[in-house]
Amino acid sequence: MSYACVLERLEHRGSFESTAAPRDLSKLEGIKTLLHDLGHPEQAFQVVHVAGTNGKGLTSTMTAWLLQHEGFRTGCYTSPHLEDIRERITLDGEWVAQESFARHAETVLDLSESYGDAPYLSYFDLLTATALLAFQDAGCQWVVLETGIGGRADSTNVTDKALTLLTRVGLDHQAVLGDTLEQIAAEKLGITRPGVPLVSAEQAPELMPWLEHECQILDVSLTCTTTLPLTETDGLSSLHWPDGDRLALPGKAPSPPWLECFRISLLALELLFPKGTAVRSSRVDAIWNTRLPGRLDHRKSVQLGNWRFAEVVLDGGHNPDSLGALANQLQQWKISGYTLIVGMASDKLVDAVHVPLQTLVGQAQQTLVVPIPSPRTATPEVLVQFLSNPELPKASPPFSQREAGEDSPVEGFPDLNAALAQAGQQLEDPLVITGSFYLVGEVLRLTEGSST
Incomplete structure (x- = not known):
């Protein structure tokens, strides 16, 4: 089936993204059934899972680049797309090929349509399954998954994971996630697993004590970007690592939101693969010029x-x-x-x-x-x-x-x-x-x- 035909079939399925209607956040049966019948492609690689309100896409992209920099075949799944749906699924930084997308999406669509009306599968469920198949087929060793909305009942929250990341939490999607920062953050913390570390952006002052308490209850080790402070001396910026290492940055960060994503990604790799000053410096260089279109x-x-x-x-x-x-x-x-x-x-x-x-x-x-x-x-x-x-x-x-x-x-x-x-x-x-x-x-x- 052609790429254009697959896109048309996907659009006919409708999506939460196009309607923004509230849904039952407790149900992931559809995507779980689909992945089971596809042979569990999500079990073929290790996962870094990213949730938050703002900065998820940039954090996911930077983290994926760093994993690739470590020598791993790396996939990255983000949303939304701006011009081409294949922006959402990248393999070592390159969009998935049209042929690959069409082939895997056709497999997912054919299987989902065989179910009839139950279980319910959303547009995002179908795209997520397509991405996981593409990553398995490409031989990815690591995959970075960005949540769509929330976290606890998001279509991406169906895998084991090695690490979770939380970007800045703010007010958005209140009709689905809740009206307060704590309610929204609780949904996003649903991506965590006992014993799996979490790296978090510095949150609003009223949210940080709650976050620390929740992580203790959930048996989640929390590392915040406040442990990687930035200082400026004579116009030069430096990062200060918890072990006392000081690393000068190549220049001025383009914006505070960019810098927060940058620090989350560096801390993520530090937790996964602790290294010394030389490797830290090479990681900084690897993602220093990372930008995403349409974000500042x-x-x-x-x-x-x-x-x-x-x-x-x-x-x-x-x-x-x-x-x-x-x-x-x-x-x-x-x-x-x-x-x-x-x-x-x-x-x-x-x-x-x-x-x-x-x-x-x-x-x-x-x-x-x-x-x-x-x-x-x-x-x-x-x-x-x-x-x-x-x-x-x-x-x-x-x-x-x-x-x-x-x-x-x-x-x-x-x-x-x-x-x-x-x-x-x-x-x-x-x-x-x-x-x-x-x-x-x-x-x-x-x-x-x-x-x-």
């Missing part, structure tokens, strides 16, 4: 459709912490007076996201609101209302476009191209695009000849 992604001279913008920042931030990090990073980069294009899923418009969004809007010369290419999109009408009102958005009257010459800081557009046409009137002003990975993916499909 700063580019110069970017062609978007018919317009070449002098400076563009792309970020898929869609929750309070990630949007706040974007606002802080723009300040660090001394970027203001920009055109802001925002599109978000309707379920992301919660009270806590209003403040960082208002911060971004307040530094913009103009804010252009667009729908995202997802059934979950907030309409421009609703998002404009949300930006002017701290209450959760409700159905609003039909939105009227701004009249020519009328001065308004926030304006709705029917699609991205219409917003770019407006932004294109100020090509020398910075352009910041945020609110959703769906929107960032749509933008990336328009890029030509841009330099990061």
Whole structure:
């Protein structure tokens, strides 16, 4: 079966990612049955499992690079994808081949369809099984698995594991995971196993005592990135290891969120394969230039459709912490007076996201609101209302476009191209695009000849 046909079959199955409807978090019978009937591909390699709210993809990618640097055949499974579904499944840093993806996905789809209506299998279940088959077929020795949502009942939480990693926990997916940081963190801690170490980012001050207590109860050894502090002297940055070793960094870290992922990954490899100064230095060099598109992604001279913008920042931030990090990073980069294009899923418009969004809007010369290419999109009408009102958005009257010459800081557009046409009137002003990975993916499909 062709790659295109397999993609069409997958899309017909629907997905939690496209609906964001709450599900029963206690059920993993579907993926477990599927993997059993596939011969347990998840048992063919060792696993590092990554959960958290923000930074999971970068942490997973860095950890996979470090395992490859150690000489292991390494797979990495992340989500979401921006342009091509094969971004989710990499083998030694390269996307899985179309032929391999199609072959394994067809096997998974055929088997799942033979079950009828039970057990239930989601789109993410099917992709996860496809990835595990691809990793087994490629002879992977280590695999890094990023959770989709939560952890305890996530499709990826069906393997034994050698190590677990927890990135920063924040408010997101509250309808599924809970309304408080502790409730959300409890779901994410569901990836842990007794006796299996956990490396964690430094969490919010109110969460750290709870996390330490829970790890004691779960018999999980906790290592926090606070054990690998960073100092700056005369403009030079250094990491200080718990054993007293001091390691100078090659330069300035691109952002605080990047640095936290960097430290988690280094500590992960230190726990798995303790080494001395020379190896630590080579590990730093191996991942120092690791970046992911669409995450605090700063580019110069970017062609978007018919317009070449002098400076563009792309970020898929869609929750309070990630949007706040974007606002802080723009300040660090001394970027203001920009055109802001925002599109978000309707379920992301919660009270806590209003403040960082208002911060971004307040530094913009103009804010252009667009729908995202997802059934979950907030309409421009609703998002404009949300930006002017701290209450959760409700159905609003039909939105009227701004009249020519009328001065308004926030304006709705029917699609991205219409917003770019407006932004294109100020090509020398910075352009910041945020609110959703769906929107960032749509933008990336328009890029030509841009330099990061």
